[in-house]
């Protein structure tokens with residue numbers, strides 16, 4: 001048998017049909033659904049008189065525009081948001097799919113809930129009408145975002161029409177230095193490849209530095225594969241993966257667990273597998289980074305200065321000019337001199353327990369800079385409960401952070417958590433696009449540790465100075 | 468789905484790279500449970516100021532491009548979120564074809580589900596079309612999907628590549644779901660096999 005990559009293996013195991021031109025019908029094991037990209041898909045099913053083919057493998061949770069303030073138990077005030085959430089309530093009930101409603105403690109960001117409940121398992125195909133579905137690739141699952149028409153297609157047929165991507169290997173060798181995290185890895189990779197560098201590829205992350213990451217860290221890395229343009233990011237499953245999964249509500253048990261393990265252990269790229277593109281970065285070379293512009297590729301070590309548009313080529317010159325203007329920054333300015341107004345810790349990139357622990361570690365016994373607005377939005381109700389048990393919530397609150405309920409919140413600002421024009425935010429989320437966190441808002445992406453450090457000083461800060 | 472065969476129309480130039488889906492349709496407008504009506508908010512933050520007045524400099528606000536049906540843009544068009552609201556807004560505005568050096572994956576696929584033709588061409592070919600588009604409304608391009616060509620107002624012909632299956636579906640206006648449901652027996656037998664091999668799924 002010819003050698004295969006992990007992506008090849010998962011692809012082959014899910015191929016229902018392949019046409020002569022390579023257009024393939026791929027079977028989908030798990031379909032995650034949220035309130036923003038699904039209403040039109042369910043409407044389409046109703047209009048055509050179709051059913052959900054595998055309701056037991058379809059999981060829905062409202063996350064994108066639910067408020068994160070405690071008063072949400074009394075109902076969502078914004079009418080349009082409420083209509084979307086109510087539509088999901090109804091669709092979940094009518095079509096008989098698994099559902100975690102707003103007031104269920106298991107509710108949270110769809111990409112945090114899936115793994116937490118054991119829905120996401122190695123070797124699966126996982127899709128969701130959301131680009132950060134790549135997160136689930138951390139388990140060695142082929143996971144990617146789809147549009148609403150495709151959501152409808154998967155609901156009706158449990159398959160997706162796909163053409164195969166190319167294979168790209170991103171190897172992070174050695175070990176990370178202190179103060180450097182999974183977020184710095186994933187941002188640095190995008191800095192290296194550009195936001196279109198992964199277009200047409202599925203990335204497999206490997207190397208010692210990746211192996212050393214927890215599942216939380218691996219999810220952070222895969223989460224942003226999409227920001228690098230890739231269709232999906234993958235990490236081969238290993239003991240860390242199996243340990244995380246074991247005992248979760250929807251993970252296999254007993255003999256089924258044994259059978260699953262036997263297959264999962266075959267899920268790796270063969271030594272002589274073919275790669276269409278390979279990128280290698282030394283773990284030791286990665287520094288704590290922040291973004292300065294309006295694209296995730298606009299990333300630099302915190303010790304650096306704001307670049308000059310003339311440092312770039314082609315279309316990037318104008319893009320950098322526009323970005324500096326939008327961000328209100330001057331070329332040559334030290335990144336660590338940039339003052340912020342707001343800190344946001346949360347999102348499917350960095351809203352897991354390990355992220356909150358890391359931020360709390362920096363904040364312990366400290367206060368945030370006066371006048372700053374700072375909030376922590378745990379990725380799920382269960383993360384929130386655990387953080388409360390571990391005393392992390394008190395650390396955040398004592399430091400001056402708001403302690404919120406779970407949801408996407410200020411990652412995309414569809415709920416009331418938004419930046420105002422010109423407001424500058426240190427954020428642990430994944431997108432620094434113009435207007436992403438609110439019209440005119442300015443976003444600097446970074447790790448939870450770095451966001452915590454920025455909260456204390458009120459400026460972008462090298463967390464290593466606080467360690 | 469609406470068919471796409473041949474289109475003769477005004478092309479609007481948008482020489483920006485990394486036009487993301489947040490720019491195409493800001494999240495404010497994603498709170499709809501319908502597919503229609505998004506065109507009035509296409510490129511909202513670039514098209515209107517804080518008071519909702521048109522920004523005269525924005526290309527689609529200029530008199531010569533208000534009726535544009537083709538958009539010529541920079542690299543990595545449609546990056547960012549998977550929102551299909553982006554192609555819905557583009558289509559609702561009246562644009563049926565987007566031309567760029569490259570597209571983000573999900574956006575590219577979403578176009579085909581909505582009767583929009585995305586054309587990826589090498590930068591220097593896009594430059595030719597960009598220049599033509601910059602001439603204004605007297606320049607009408609012809610996009611011919613069957614022949615796989617774009618013809619500039621000067622009659623210069625630029626050929627493009629497209630996946631045969633996607634082309635077929637667009638030309639015929641075929642509904643993917645109906646096509647896939649025809650393969651029902653293949654899905655049934657796959658489920659049976661996979662269920663035996665991976666019963667825990």
Ligand code: SF4
Pocket residue numbers: 063064109110111130132347348349407408411412429430
């Ligand atoms: S947290 Fe942000 S990136 Fe993640 S699913 Fe929600 S909106 Fe998308």
